[in-house]
Amino acid sequence: MKTQIGIIGAGPAGLLLSHLLARQGIDSIVLENQSRSYVENRVRAGVLEHGTVNLLTKVGLAERLRYKGLPHYGVEIRFNNKSHRIDFNELTNGAGIVIYGQQEIVKDLIKTRVKDGGEVLFEVSDVSICDPTRDTVKLKFRQKGKDHEIACDFIAGCDGFHGISRKCIPEENLSTFNREYPFAWLGVLVDAPPSAKELIYANSPNGFALHSMRSPSITRNYIQCNLNESITNWSDDRIWQALHDRLEIVPDWELIEGAILEKGITPMRSYVCETMRYGQLFLAGDAAHIVPPTGAKGMNLAISDVSYLSAAFTAWYQSKSEELLNNYAKNCLRHVWRGEHFSWYMTSLLHKFPHSSPFQEKLQLAEFEYLCHSNAASRSLAENYVGFRFK
Ligand code: APR
Numbered sequence: 516m517k518t519q520i521g522i523i524g525a526g527p528a529g530l531l532l533s534h535l536l537a538r539q540g541i542d543s544i545v546l547e548n549q550s551r552s553y554v555e556n557r558v559r560a561g562v563l564e565h566g567t568v569n570l571l572t573k574v575g576l577a578e579r580l581r582y583k584g585l586p587h588y589g590v591e592i593r594f595n596n597k598s599h600r601i602d603f604n605e606l607t608n609g610a611g612i613v614i615y616g617q618q619e620i621v622k623d624l625i626k627t628r629v630k631d632g633g634e635v636l637f638e639v640s641d642v643s644i645c646d647p648t649r650d651t652v653k654l655k656f657r658q659k660g661k662d663h664e665i666a667c668d669f670i671a672g673c674d675g676f677h678g679i680s681r682k683c684i685p686e687e688n689l690s691t692f693n694r695e696y697p698f699a700w701l702g703v704l705v706d707a708p709p710s711a712k713e714l715i716y717a718n719s720p721n722g723f724a725l726h727s728m729r730s731p732s733i734t735r736n737y738i739q740c741n742l743n744e745s746i747t748n749w750s751d752d753r754i755w756q757a758l759h760d761r762l763e764i765v766p767d768w769e770l771i772e773g774a775i776l777e778k779g780i781t782p783m784r785s786y787v788c789e790t791m792r793y794g795q796l797f798l799a800g801d802a803a804h805i806v807p808p809t810g811a812k813g814m815n816l817a818i819s820d821v822s823y824l825s826a827a828f829t830a831w832y833q834s835k836s837e838e839l840l841n842n843y844a845k846n847c848l849r850h851v852w853r854g855e856h857f858s859w860y861m862t863s864l865l866h867k868f869p870h871s872s873p874f875q876e877k878l879q880l881a882e883f884e885y886l887c888h889s890n891a892a893s894r895s896l897a898e899n900y901v902g903f904r905f906k
């Protein structure tokens with residue numbers, strides 16, 4: 516087999532890259548080790564920045580997003596007994612976000628790739644990259660008991676944090692930055708209408724909670740829990756008790772309960788691999804960087820990366836210009852570090868840190884009070900939440 520760009524991973528990064536390339540007449544093959552139904556049903560975050568929505572609309576991927584997505588123009592932050600609304604409309608000149616589950620984007624992308632004759636191979640195994648420093652690089656894999664090889668001009672490693680792409684880069688070429696948080700998030704998908712019009716982030720005396728949604732009849736809620744906690748320790752009753760306790764911290768507000776459809780625990784990590792290119796191999800999305808979910812930047816950063824990468828490949832094929840390929844990591848990393856800072860800030864503001872000192876707790880409260888009383892502080896949060904774009 517032969518293609519121009521071999522893409523590893525059919526998450527939002529890999530699939531969107533292959534769609535953007537196809538629009539420029541550039542061939543690609545996507546290799547995914549899970550099944551189509553697995554990737555289409557994997558529950559992940561669901562906040563699309565203003566710029567992400569604009570990009571998906573511009574490239575013809577917003578048909579379902581337009582009628583199923585929920586536009587939001589603010590979020591609420593609760594701290595002890597007080598609530599503060601961040602008004603995106605007022606603070607960002609009318610920008611907003613859209614709530615639309617990541618797996619819905621994945622479904623839209625796969626459907627569009629298949630309709631356009633794109634090659635997305637599911638349930639492959641043993642994907643490996645042969646010498647990315649050569650001009651023509653080979654991707655090897657197995658499918659249905661047979662070995663295959665694809666000769667590619669370039670490889671895009673879009674295979675998430677645990678994928679193989681980043682591991683192909685020799686240690687001495689890597690610069691990595693890592694922070695692990697001393698807690699995790701327990702997330703539940705619930706068959707119940709939202710209890711509020713907008714998302715609620717709460718720092719309560721017993722820890723963080725988030726009330727989010729997927730549709731007018733499905734909500735998504737999270738609570739901070741201990742690191743390495745087993746989901747079997749959390750009965751539905753215990754989850755509801757924690758959600759009520761942490762979210763109902765302002766007067767006259769009640770959380771609506773419903774059947775729990777899915778539950779899982781996610782660790783929290785900030786990680787950046789500054790080496791996003793090694794020879795003909797380019798990393799994008801979670802393969803190169805991870806953010807904690809507070810602020811929901813993960814998928815938006817993955818989309819920002821592949822918009823740079825598709826522009827760089829396009830310039831190379833159209834005019835053999837290497838400038839954008841050479842500047843790929845630099846261009847992406849400005850956005851990545853902004854997202855890293857914002858999600859670290861939101862995580863630090865809103866969680867109870869084990870062994871934190873009274874001094875650190877006073878700092879959290881001081882920051883919350885600042886947000887409540889300073890337009891500049893609220894504007895900064897709003898600008899980052901809807902997605903800051905470097906010009
Ligand atoms: N071979 C083939 N596919 C692989 C391999 C491999 N060795 N390893 C991982 N994959 C696949 C995974 O099964 C997954 O479908 O790569 C895909 C990576 O997709 P994502 O994890 O969704 O990563 P990305 O596309 O970068 O999107 C980032 O995903 O994790 C969330 O919060 C994150 O929203 C962010 C988004």
Ligand code: PHB
Pocket residue numbers: 559560561562714725727728735808809810811
């Ligand atoms: C979600 O809806 O899953 C979600 C929303 C906001 C976040 C994280 C996750 O910060």
